[in-house]
Amino acid sequence: MKYFWTIPLTFLIFCSVFGQNAQSVYKKKGRIGMPIAGDKFSYYRFVEGGKKAILVGEMGVATWDLENLKMLKYLPYNVQEYYPVGAKGMIYSLGILALVKESFVEIDPNGKWFAAIEGKKEERKVIARSLQTGEKIAELALPYPIKSISVEGDYFIASAKEKDNTKIGVWDSQTFAQKTVFSFDDYKWHRVVKNSGKILIGLGNSKFPWLSGIAQRSGNLALFDLQTGKLEKQFTAPNMLENDFFYEFQVTKDEKYLIARRDKRVFVWEINGDGSPKLEVAPTNPKSKAEISEIIDEKILTARVDNKLRVFNFADSPVRESTLPTFSEKGYSYFLKDHKDRILYAILSKNESVLFDLESGKIITLKANPPTENERIKDTSFIAKGKYWAVPKQNKADKSYRTELYNTETGKLDFEVPYELGSDTDLTTDGNYFYTEKLGGFYVWNRQANRYYQIRLKFSTTSCPSSNDTSYSPPCSSETSNDEHIKLSPDERYFVKFGKNETIVYEIETGKEVQQLFDPESVKYDKFSKIKDSGIWQLRFMQDGTLTTADSYHSNDNNEMNYCHNCRSFTFWEREND
Helix, strand or coil, X not given: CCCCCHHHHHHHHHHHHHCCCCCCCEEEEEXXXXXXXXXXXXXXXXXXXXXXXXXXXXXXXXXXXXXXXXXXXXXXXXXXCCCCCHHHHHHXXXXXXXXXXXXXXXXXXXXXXXXXXXXXXXXXXXXXXXXXXXXEEEEECCCCCEXXXXXXXXXXXXXXXXXXXXXXXXXXXXXXXXXXXEEECCEEEEEEEHHHCEEEXXXXXXXXXXXXXXXXXEXXXXXXXXXXXXXXXXXXXXXXXXXXXXXXXXXCCCCCEEEEEXXXXXXXEECCCCCCCCEEECCCCCCCCCEEEEEECCCEEEEEECCEXXXXXXXXXXXXXEEECCCCCCCEEEEEECCCCCEEEEEECCCEEEEEECCCCCEEEEECCCCCCCEEECCCEEECCCCEEEEEEEECCCXXXXXXXXXXXXXXXXXXXXXXXXXXXXXXXXXXXXXXEECCEEEEEECCCCEEEEEECCEEEEXXXXXXXXXXXXXXXXXXXXXXXXXXXXXXXXXXXXXXXXXXXXXXXXXXXXXXXXXXCCCEECCCCCEEECCCCEEEECCCCCEEEECCCECCCCCCCEEEEEECEXXXXXXXXX
16 A cells, blocks of 8 residues: 555556547547558558558558558558759758659559659669559659659650760550650750640750659650550740740630740640641730749630730630739739639729639629728738738737628628638638638637637748759749748638647637647657647548647648658548537
8 A cells, every 4th residue: 555646647648648639629539651661651542432442651551541540451561762962962861752742652543553764774664563462563663763653644655864865755554555655856845735634745855854744844855655655746936035935824624725824925825726826915015025924724814015914714615814903003903713713803902802713704892991090001911712801900009900701692791700801711600700820820710709819820930941952943032931830720710830840739718728739659758748849740631530740841732742851650530529
């Protein structure tokens, strides 16, 4: 009985450190990862509508049933990946593969196979293996060592380069029957036009060779047939400067048009046309230039030229063109896609806004109530996907704010909130909560309870890495950004803060902390036995509301093959019974 008092004390410490709050919202459903101790995965893909996951590790490939969190298959395998050296190698080691657009592993979107670049540096080839049996089902090779691979719809594409010559091999992505091999002396970039079975190739004459693969700059544009390898056409324009290059490439959503900029002009070609521009946007003043202002929803091109805004709607046939007024010195303008998926052009001043519906031609004019003698109007903006026009008004004496919210459908004042609302504010589907994530904080206004609160977020300033490699200079700029972020649950009842330290669940109605989540295998505590690192780097909500957390950086697109930098596992959390 001498140490009996230690039993309840130990129990209390256990509850405070490892237990959940009384109002537990999420409970751990299970974990998926690699079954070999020490193995990590860098590539993964959710298939069959999110019902299965395929993880490609350094020692093997694991297939998981996500409904039951049960491993279905494990194939021992040593994925040999190629990483370059120097500054470019640094980018790879940081996991920022999106910048260089190169991949060394591919996973079949249908979950039948995975492929990886194998072999020594001088003889690299692609080996595709069955995810059911692990047997080799295809071996793909090019005259040069293969450098990167990708799946583009019905096609499996590999590229290889030696000095100035580039080979691009094209295979059927299901049968792996070879279609063709392209050879280019000054290749810069490519893009597959999936609907028509064509491939766009950018070639030659780029002023910045190291940037061409990232920013897609090239001196020539050509279209080839993926089945036969035949050159279909070259996209040209009259009176082009020899030493300049094409850039800002876009393909419209229906893949009918190619858009690019060059020589202070904007060109639009029909992909199935004769290669000459269908339209050209050029300034009348030789000292000015035409600029692509924005391409909205991959179907509307807006270009600024001669102090006018010209709009081209490629969803119409023929292409509909209109000219919109530009903003005045006292105001500003921008485009937005509203809650009804309308594409709107807004001209804003401090007390008035004009909305142009680019598809219907409808014009909506909004006028704010004048401020009182003790107030001034701050910059106005549209919030909640264009549902409201927010007009913040600041008290000159005490510097406090109130924001008037005007309904963009009726043009009338709906209500006001007792603080400043900015353009990045969103609204829950039930219309009860406005929320905003800004630098250093997450702000929520409970409209029904007339209550406002803030959740603080940690932030830091990053700087560009130094390098002695003068042959490659990745685009980089110093910036201050949040280290922590917040995501709302699909039912919009809770939100979760996550980042490098704590992972906390809050109730949206009150802003009250209701639960703290952590990875039991990597959680770290301070000297007061409080969590200082939850072991969770990033999280996302699945379609069914399940919460998934990762112990490292990972990309967030469920529909594509994803990259997870040295991940050990994903943990799945399901909601407790409400």
